[in-house]
Amino acid sequence: MTATVADPLALGTLPPAMPAFVIRPETEGEPEQAMRLEEVPTPEPGPDDVIVRVMAAGVNYNGVWAALGEPVSVFKIHQEPFHIAGSDASGVVWRVGANVRRWQPGDEVVVHCNQSCGQCPECNGLDPMACSEQRIWGYETSWGSFGQFCRVQAQQLLPKPRHLTWEEAASYGLVYFTAYRMLVDRARIRAGQNVLVWGGGGGLGSMAVQICRLYSANAIAVVSSDEKAALTRALGATAAINRSEFDLVKRPSETAEQGRHRVAEMRRFGKRIRELTGGRDVDIVFEHVGSATFPTSVFVCSRFGQVVICGATAGYNLEFDVRYLWMRQKSIIGSHFANAYQCQQANELVIQRKIQPVVGDVFPFADIPRAHQVMRHNQHAGKMVILVGAARRGTGAHGG
Numbered sequence: 001m002t003a004t005v006a007d008p009l010a011l012g013t014l015p016p017a018m019p020a021f022v023i024r025p026e027t028e029g030e031p032e033q034a035m036r037l038e039e040v041p042t043p044e045p046g047p048d049d050v051i052v053r054v055m056a057a058g059v060n061y062n063g064v065w066a067a068l069g070e071p072v073s074v075f076k077i078h079q080e081p082f083h084i085a086g087s088d089a090s091g092v093v094w095r096v097g098a099n100v101r102r103w104q105p106g107d108e109v110v111v112h113c114n115q116s117c118g119q120c121p122e123c124n125g126l127d128p129m130a131c132s133e134q135r136i137w138g139y140e141t142s143w144g145s146f147g148q149f150c151r152v153q154a155q156q157l158l159p160k161p162r163h164l165t166w167e168e169a170a171s172y173g174l175v176y177f178t179a180y181r182m183l184v185d186r187a188r189i190r191a192g193q194n195v196l197v198w199g200g201g202g203g204l205g206s207m208a209v210q211i212c213r214l215y216s217a218n219a220i221a222v223v224s225s226d227e228k229a230a231l232t233r234a235l236g237a238t239a240a241i242n243r244s245e246f247d248l249v250k251r252p253s254e255t256a257e258q259g260r261h262r263v264a265e266m267r268r269f270g271k272r273i274r275e276l277t278g279g280r281d282v283d284i285v286f287e288h289v290g291s292a293t294f295p296t297s298v299f300v301c302s303r304f305g306q307v308v309i310c311g312a313t314a315g316y317n318l319e320f321d322v323r324y325l326w327m328r329q330k331s332i333i334g335s336h337f338a339n340a341y342q343c344q345q346a347n348e349l350v351i352q353r354k355i356q357p358v359v360g361d362v363f364p365f366a367d368i369p370r371a372h373q374v375m376r377h378n379q380h381a382g383k384m385v386i387l388v389g390a391a392r393r394g395t396g397a398h399g400g
C-alpha cells in the first residue's frame with residue numbers, strides 16, 4: 001500500500017476500501033506513533049449524509065489531543081474501533097444520501113466541523129451548538145478528513161470559494177469559524193475596541209487578527225518570535241508583543257516572592273499594552289492558551305471588558321486572582337466552534353476576499369503524523385495543510 005490517494009476514480013464510485021491515517025486505542029501517544037496508515041472500509045452515506053472526496057485537509061490541535069488520548073481518549077467519546085481525525089477539508093461531493101437536496105455529486109465544497117441531531121428544539125430554534133448530540137466531526141466523531149473519503153452531515157457543507165486552491169480552502173474552517181463566533185457573536189466586537197490576541201501567529205490567532213481589522217478594531221497580537229510578529233502585522237495587527245520578554249507563567253508551587261515577581265511582570269505587560277493603545281486597556285482578550293495566560297488575561301482586561309475563551313493548550317485548570325474580575329466587573333465568556341449559519345456568514349467573507357486563509361507548511365498525505373508532531377512542539381506558523389487528493393500545491397483555484 002502506498003501513501004497516495006490521487007488515483008483516478010469515476011465521480012460517485014466508492015472503492016470498498018480506502019487509505020486513511022488511523023488512531024487506535026493501543027497506539028495512543030505522540031502523534032508520530034499514534035497515527036498510522038491503514039486500508040479501512042470506505043464509508044457509505046446515511047440518508048442525510050454526504051461522502052466527500054477529500055482534496056486537502058487542515059491540521060488542527062484536536063488531532064494532537066486525539067493522538068495523545070488527552071485530556072480524554074476519543075474512544076470514550078465515540079464507539080468506533082478506530083479514529084480518523086481531521087476536522088477541516090476541501091473536496092468534491094462524491095455521493096449523497098437519499099434526503100440530501102442542496103448538494104450534488106461534483107460540487108466543490110469546504111466542510112465545517114459541527115454535527116448535531118437536526119431534530120431537537122435546540123437545533124431548530126436556539127442554536128445547534130446547544131444540541132445534546134452536538135459533536136465536533138473528526139474529533140468527537142471518526143471519519144474525519146485524513147482519509148481518501150470522509151463522511152459528513154449535509155448541513156456541514158459550504159461552497160468552496162472559487163478563487164482558492166485546495167490547500168487554501170482546507171486551511172481556515174475550524175479556526176476561522178471558531179474565532180468568528182468568539183469575536184462577532186459572543187464578544188460582539190465593535191469598531192475602535194482594543195483586542196489582545198494570544199497566539200496571534202497561530203491558527204485561531206491569525207484569523208482573529210483579520211476579524212479585528214475587518215471590524216475596525218485594534219488587534220494587539222502576542223507572539224513568540226519576530227517571524228510571527230511580522231506575520232500578524234501583515235494580517236492587520238496594530239501591534240505585536242513578544243511574550244518571551246515577560247515572565248508571566250505561574251509555576252505550580254509558586255513562592256510568595258515568585259508571586260510578587262509575576263504580578264510585577266503582569267503590570268509591566270499591561271503597561272506595554274497601554275503604550276501601544278494610547279493609554280487604554282484591552283476591551284476584549286482572545287483566549288485559548290489557558291493556564292499559562294489566563295491570570296494575565298483577567299488582569300489586563302479593561303473594566304467591564306471581556307475575556308472570551310475557547311481552549312486551553314497549556315492546561316485547563318485555571319487559577320487567577322478573582323478580585324480583578326469582580327471589582328472591575330469583567331466577564332469571562334466560553335465559546336465553542338460555530339453553528340452552520342455563522343459558518344456560512346464567515347465563509348461569505350472569504351468568498352468576498354475580505355478574509356484570507358493563512359497557509360503555513362503544506363505536507364503530502366504520508367506526513368500527517370509528522371505535521372501533528374510539529375504542531376505539538378509549536379514549531380509552525382499559520383495553518384498546516386495536508387494534500388490528500390490534490391496532486392500538488394497550487395491546484396483547484398478557478399480564474400477571476
Ligand SMILES: NC(=O)c1ccc[n+]([C@@H]2O[C@H](COP(=O)([O-])OP(=O)(O)OC[C@H]3O[C@@H](n4cnc5c(N)ncnc54)[C@H](OP(=O)(O)O)[C@@H]3O)[C@@H](O)[C@H]2O)c1
Nearest residue numbers: 061178199202203204223224288292310311312313336337
Ligand atoms: N473550542 C473550539 O472550538 C476550538 C477551536 C479551535 C481551537 N481550539 C483550541 O485552541 C487552542 C489553539 O488552537 P490553534 O489551532 O490556534 O493552535 P496553534 O496554531 O498551535 O496556535 C496556538 C498559539 O498559542 C500560542 N501559545 C502556545 N503556548 C503558549 C503559551 N504557553 N503562552 C502563550 N502563548 C502560547 C502559540 O503562539 P506563540 O508561541 O507565537 O505565542 C501558538 O501559535 C488549542 O488548544 C485548540 O484545541 C478550540
